[in-house]
Amino acid sequence: MNTNLMKNEVYEKLENIVIIGNGGRENSLAWAIQKNKLIKNIYLVPGNGGSGKINKCQNLHIDYENKNLLIQTLNSLEIDLIIIGPEIPLAKGLGDFLRSNDFYVFGPNSDGAKLESSKSWAKSFMSEANIPTAKFWKVSSVEESKKIISTAPFPLVVKADGLASGKGVFIPETHQDTLKITKEIINGKFGESGKIVLLEEKIEGPEISIFALCDGKKYILLPSAQDHKRIEENDKGLNTGGMGAYSPTPLLSKSELSIIRKAIIEPTINELIKRNIEYKGVLYFGLMITKSGPKVIEYNCRFGDPECQTIMPLMDTNFVNILYKCATGNLKGDEQLLSSSKVSGCVIASSKGYPEDYDVGFPITFNYDESEDVQIFHSGTSVNKKGKIISDGGRVLSIVCQGKDFDSAFNMAYKVLKGINFDGIYYRRDIGHQVRKSYSYEDL
Numbered sequence: 001m002n003t004n005l006m007k008n009e010v011y012e013k014l015e016n017i018v019i020i021g022n023g024g025r026e027n028s029l030a031w032a033i034q035k036n037k038l039i040k041n042i043y044l045v046p047g048n049g050g051s052g053k054i055n056k057c058q059n060l061h062i063d064y065e066n067k068n069l070l071i072q073t074l075n076s077l078e079i080d081l082i083i084i085g086p087e088i089p090l091a092k093g094l095g096d097f098l099r100s101n102d103f104y105v106f107g108p109n110s111d112g113a114k115l116e117s118s119k120s121w122a123k124s125f126m127s128e129a130n131i132p133t134a135k136f137w138k139v140s141s142v143e144e145s146k147k148i149i150s151t152a153p154f155p156l157v158v159k160a161d162g163l164a165s166g167k168g169v170f171i172p173e174t175h176q177d178t179l180k181i182t183k184e185i186i187n188g189k190f191g192e193s194g195k196i197v198l199l200e201e202k203i204e205g206p207e208i209s210i211f212a213l214c215d216g217k218k219y220i221l222l223p224s225a226q227d228h229k230r231i232e233e234n235d236k237g238l239n240t241g242g243m244g245a246y247s248p249t250p251l252l253s254k255s256e257l258s259i260i261r262k263a264i265i266e267p268t269i270n271e272l273i274k275r276n277i278e279y280k281g282v283l284y285f286g287l288m289i290t291k292s293g294p295k296v297i298e299y300n301c302r303f304g305d306p307e308c309q310t311i312m313p314l315m316d317t318n319f320v321n322i323l324y325k326c327a328t329g330n331l332k333g334d335e336q337l338l339s340s341s342k343v344s345g346c347v348i349a350s351s352k353g354y355p356e357d358y359d360v361g362f363p364i365t366f367n368y369d370e371s372e373d374v375q376i377f378h379s380g381t382s383v384n385k386k387g388k389i390i391s392d393g394g395r396v397l398s399i400v401c402q403g404k405d406f407d408s409a410f411n412m413a414y415k416v417l418k419g420i421n422f423d424g425i426y427y428r429r430d431i432g433h434q435v436r437k438s439y440s441y442e443d444l
C-alpha cells in the first residue's frame with residue numbers, strides 16, 4: 001500500500017503550493033513540504049538566492065500587491081494551497097483577498113493578524129480573556145506618557161503599537177531615557193506604527209516560543225523552541241529578528257505545558273472564536289516563564305524565524321497535509337507531526353553591522369560535508385549576474401543541524417560554519433548555551 005497516500009488524507013488535489021515570502025522561514029517550509037511525494041511544484045513568491053535550488057521549488061517574481069496578476073498566475077498554475085510567511089501581507093489582508101477568490105490559504109485574515117499588527121489591540125484581547133501578560137498602559141501623547149512614567153513602577157518596556165520589523169521594543173535604563181524614546185516614537189520614529197505607545201511592566205524569566213497550528217476551531221502544537229534575540233554573546237546588545245534557536249526546549253515539563261494550554265492557548269483560541277475571527281494559520285505565542293507562571297510577551301500571526309528553520313527538519317512528510325487541513329478547517333487535533341526523536345539547533349550567519357546598517361553583495365563560499373542532518377536555509381541571499389550566490393540581507397544564512405542531543409547538533413552546526421564564508425560574516429558562538437553541556441569559544 002502507498003503509505004504516503006494513506007498519510008495524505010487529502011480531500012481534494014494537493015500538488016501545487018505557493019509560499020509568499022523571501023526568508024529562511026519560507027525556504028525551510030518549502031524544504032519540509034517537498035518531502036511529501038504527492039507534492040509536485042512549490043513556488044516561492046519571490047523567494048531568494050537559495051529557494052530555487054530546493055527540490056521541486058522555483059522562484060516567482062511577481063508582486064503580490066498586483067492583485068489581478070497574482071490571481072491570474074495562481075489560477076494558471078492550478079495552485080491548491082497558499083502559505084503566507086511574513087506578517088506584513090497578513091496584516092494588509094492578503095489572506096482575506098485570496099480567500100475571497102476561492103483559494104485555500106494557510107495564514108489568518110487581517111482580523112486575526114491584528115494580534116501581531118496592533119500590540120494594544122492584543123493587550124485588550126488578553127485582558128478581556130483573562131490571559132496572563134505584563135501590566136500595561138496605553139499612551140498617545142507626551143503628556144500622558146509623562147504621567148505614567150513618573151508614577152508606574154520602574155523599569156518600563158516601551159513598545160510601538162504597530163509593526164516595526166522587531167525594532168520597536170525598548171527597555172531603557174533611566175526614567176529620562178524612557179520618556180525620550182516614548183516621545184520619539186509618538187513623534188514618528190516608526191511612522192503610523194507609533195501613534196500609540198505601550199508602556200509595559202518589565203517581567204523576568206526565560207523566553208519560549210510556542211506555535212499552534214489552527215484551523216479556526218482546533219489546534220495542534222509544534223515542538224517548542226527557544227530563540228536568541230540579542231546580537232551579542234551572553235544575550236547582550238541590540239535586539240534582532242533572532243540569531244539562533246533550538247528545539248524542542250527542555251524548559252517545559254508536560255505539566256507546565258498543560259498549564260500553558262489551559263491558561264493561555266485555549267483561552268486565546270476561544271476568544272478568537274467568540275469574536276468571530278476564523279483563525280486559520282499558525283499562532284505564535286512568545287511567552288516568558290516568570291516566577292508567578294507563564295505570561296504572554298507577544299503574539300505573532302506567523303512562524304518565528306529562525307524557530308521555523310529549526311523545527312522543520314523534525315517534521316514528518318505529513319506536515320503539508322496538516323497545513324492543508326488548517327486551511328480547509330479540517331484539523332482533528334491529534335495528528336502526528338514528528339518524524340524524528342532527534343533535537344535540532346540553528347545558528348544564523350549575519351552581515352557585519354546587523355541589526356543596524358550593513359553592506360550586502362558579498363559572494364558566499366560553501367565548503368562542508370553534506371549530510372541528512374545538515375540543512376543550510378538561505379535567509380538574505382540572492383544570485384548575482386554571474387550566477388554567484390551573494391549576501392543580500394542582515395540575516396544571511398540559517399545553519400540547522402540535528403543530533404541525538406544538543407551538543408552533537410550544535411557541534412555539527414559550528415563545524416559547518418567553519419566552511420562557510422563571506423566578507424563580514426558574523427555569528428554568535430554561544431547559541432544553545434542553555435542546553436549544551438560543554439563548549440569553549442576557542443574550539444569554534
Ligand code: AMP
Pocket residue numbers: 134157166169200201202203204207229239286297298
Ligand atoms: P517583542 O517584540 O514584543 O517580542 O519584544 C522583544 C523582546 O523584548 C522580547 O523578546 C523580550 O525579550 C523583551 N520584552 C518585551 N516585552 C517585555 C516585558 N514586558 N518584560 C520584559 N521583557 C520584555
Ligand code: GLY
Pocket residue numbers: 166227241242300303304305306307
Ligand atoms: N524569532 C522571532 C520572531 O520571528 O519574531
